[in-house]
Amino acid sequence: RKEVEQDPGPFNVPEGATVAFNCTYSNSASQSFFWYRQDCRKEPKLLMSVYSSGNEDGRFTAQLNRASQYISLLIRDSKLSDSATYLCVVNSYNQGGKLIFGQGTELSVKP
Amino acid sequence: NAGVTQTPKFQVLKTGQSMTLQCAQDMNHNSMYWYRQDPGMGLRLIYYSASEGTTDKGEVPNGYNVSRLNKREFSLRLESAAPSQTSVYFCASSDGGMGYQPQHFGDGTRLSIL
Numbered sequence: 049r050k051e052v053e054q055d056p057g058p059f060n061v062p063e064g065a066t067v068a069f070n071c072t073y074s075n076s077a078s079q080s081f082f083w084y085r086q087d088c089r090k091e092p093k094l095l096m097s098v099y100s101s102g103n104e105d106g107r108f109t110a111q112l113n114r115a116s117q118y119i120s121l122l123i124r125d126s127k128l129s130d131s132a133t134y135l136c137v138v139n140s141y142n143q144g145g146k147l148i149f150g151q152g153t154e155l156s157v158k159p
Numbered sequence: 160n161a162g163v164t165q166t167p168k169f170q171v172l173k174t175g176q177s178m179t180l181q182c183a184q185d186m187n188h189n190s191m192y193w194y195r196q197d198p199g200m201g202l203r204l205i206y207y208s209a210s211e212g213t214t215d216k217g218e219v220p221n222g223y224n225v226s227r228l229n230k231r232e233f234s235l236r237l238e239s240a241a242p243s244q245t246s247v248y249f250c251a252s253s254d255g256g257m258g259y260q261p262q263h264f265g266d267g268t269r270l271s272i273l
Contacts, residue, residue, distance in 0.1 A: 147261075
């Protein structure tokens, strides 16, 4: 089982739609969680950290469910510019705390 | 406000040639990392340096060496390039203890080995 698993997509949605991504992680001792976005083989960029209580940044909401070991990202009112690959990232205590990157979920927002 | 700077941006090598990929960060971060990204494989950690003076192997270290020259700079060397090393290479850095803080990435080196 992979340490971090994501639905690869692609998710094809119209502008204005709400879309949700889920990510599961295998190490119950993980403490840090992040969402990154990556545009067409450019560098990954931090979108937001994920906190236990859940957090929101504009149209983006991240949730953490420790009991079920999954993280979610909700994007409301999708824009064309949201088209990208979204990477779920979790730290791995049994690998010295290194961050483990999921393979990413591709989102395509259409006019 | 450069962040993480990688050089070169593109490189084409012949099999057996050697080269060094350079990375420098100006954020005073303790930890630095080298990843490779191949289609369908996601980011894979090659080597990392938790602090100045230390380096450790990641998931795919074979065929590579690294040097943490000082706190700012972390280089990746291919001693004898092979076609399997054709990839996009990203350098990253992070503050604080490893895994607690997000990593900040350079814009990558696109490397082709013929």
